[in-house]
Amino acid sequence: xxxxxxxxxxxxxxxxxxxxxxxxxxxxxxxxxxxxxxxxxxxxxxxxxxxxxxxxxxxxxxxxxxxxxxxxxxxxxxxxxxxxxxxxxxxxxxxxxxxxxxxxxxxxxxxxxxxxxxxxxxxxxxxxxxxxxxxxxxxxxxxxxxxxxxxxxxxxxxxxxxxxxxxxxxxxxxxxxxxxxxxxxxxxxxxxxxxxxxxxxxxxxxxxxxxxxxxxxxxxxxxxxxxxxxxxxxxxxxxxxxxxxxxxxxxxxxxxxxxxxxx
Amino acid sequence: xxxxxxxxxxxxxxxxxxxxxxxxxxxxxxxxxxxxxxxxxxxxxxxxxxxxxxxxxxxxxxxxxxxxxxxxxxxxxxxxxxxxxxxxxxxxxxxxxxxxxxxxxxxxxxxxxxxxx
Numbered sequence: 001x002x003x004x005x006x007x008x009x010x011x012x013x014x015x016x017x018x019x020x021x022x023x024x025x026x027x028x029x030x031x032x033x034x035x036x037x038x039x040x041x042x043x044x045x046x047x048x049x050x051x052x053x054x055x056x057x058x059x060x061x062x063x064x065x066x067x068x069x070x071x072x073x074x075x076x077x078x079x080x081x082x083x084x085x086x087x088x089x090x091x092x093x094x095x096x097x098x099x100x101x102x103x104x105x106x107x108x109x110x111x112x113x114x115x116x117x118x119x120x121x122x123x124x125x126x127x128x129x130x131x132x133x134x135x136x137x138x139x140x141x142x143x144x145x146x147x148x149x150x151x152x153x154x155x156x157x158x159x160x161x162x163x164x165x166x167x168x169x170x171x172x173x174x175x176x177x178x179x180x181x182x183x184x185x186x187x188x189x190x191x192x193x194x195x196x197x198x199x200x201x202x203x204x205x206x207x208x209x210x211x212x213x214x215x216x217x218x219x220x221x222x223x224x225x226x227x228x229x230x231x232x233x234x235x236x237x238x239x240x241x242x243x244x245x246x247x248x249x250x251x252x253x254x255x256x257x258x259x260x261x262x263x
Numbered sequence: 264x265x266x267x268x269x270x271x272x273x274x275x276x277x278x279x280x281x282x283x284x285x286x287x288x289x290x291x292x293x294x295x296x297x298x299x300x301x302x303x304x305x306x307x308x309x310x311x312x313x314x315x316x317x318x319x320x321x322x323x324x325x326x327x328x329x330x331x332x333x334x335x336x337x338x339x340x341x342x343x344x345x346x347x348x349x350x351x352x353x354x355x356x357x358x359x360x361x362x363x364x365x366x367x368x369x370x371x372x373x374x375x376x377x378x379x380x
Binding site for chain 2: 023034
């Protein structure tokens with residue numbers, strides 16, 4: 001028996017080598033693709049940048065949190081570092097702002113509103129500035145004024161008028177996204193609204209998580225509005241809440257997104 | 264003869280142990296991968312993120328560059344396919360509009376003007 005033990009051990013070792021070689025090299029466990037955390041560091045950074053950029057565009061904090069949860073090590077510090085890195089390498093501005101805003105809003109408890117609720121009439125002291133540890137791209141600290149202190153673009157062109165149908169939305173909004181010719185969003189632009197029997201106004205940039213060039217106003221379904229942007233004298237007319245339909249055919253009023261560009 | 268039988272017995276035991284270890288205890292882990300090998304659900308979300316991001320920056324070149332990381336040459340097809348999958352999964356009309364908007368803009372871009380894998 002003692003003489004056979006070395007043969008047994010030799011067989012076990014050879015079998016182990018063969019088994020591992022087969023399991024790891026020849027026929028590894030079925031490959032269904034990798035999770036984002038399995039990407040190389042460069043691609044992980046790109047993925048995080050994309051999360052920030054998507055968050056900047058949509059303001060959907062819950063979705064951004066869910067995506068960040070795929071990276072166990074990703075916290076606000078890493079996002080800040082990445083935002084600085086993107087900024088210093090000349091990366092896209094929305095990515096930098098998105099990462100910075102996301103980083104700042106990660107401290108907001110889940111379910112809470114990360115910023116002030118939409119309001120057609122800005123308060124005297126708007127709460128538009130979330131805590132922002134990143135200093136390279138500060139948020140504007142303007143107070144809405146009738147005549148913004150910065151040099152405003154004079155004329156604006158309506159590029160698109162898009163209905164937005166979201167059955168979960170509680171209200172119909174007249175949303176405006178205003179940008180410079182180079183695509184940079186323009187905050188602090190006054191949008192005046194009038195309708196049969198009333199008038200109001202709002203400013204872009206009061207909800208930075210939705211974009212610095214974004215502003216909105218709550219519409220009443222069935223009412224037709226006109227708007228005047230910045231120092232433009234022309235009115236854009238015929239703006240009403242679009243009719244939308246749920247999958248079961250129920251009608252409801254959607255929102256209207258206006259994309260404007262300065263000339 | 265007896266030695267060979269013992270050796271083969273050891274070989275079988277060792278191979279079984281190796282397979283259990285290699286498939287169950289410590290299966291192959293993938294790291295340093297590129298987005299081209301992302302799992303399907305993450306891949307779909309990646310495409311949606313590109314569409315959401317495009318909504319904010321209107322940079323079609325950047326969107327195409329990000330999509331091309333997935334290694335599929337037909338970017339329009341990739342986005343439309345994702346929209347179909349997301350629609351079946353019950354994503355909001357807003358998400359689907361973003362995907363369709365990106366696909367339309369990609370389709371309208373002059374041939375050869377956008378990055379490909």
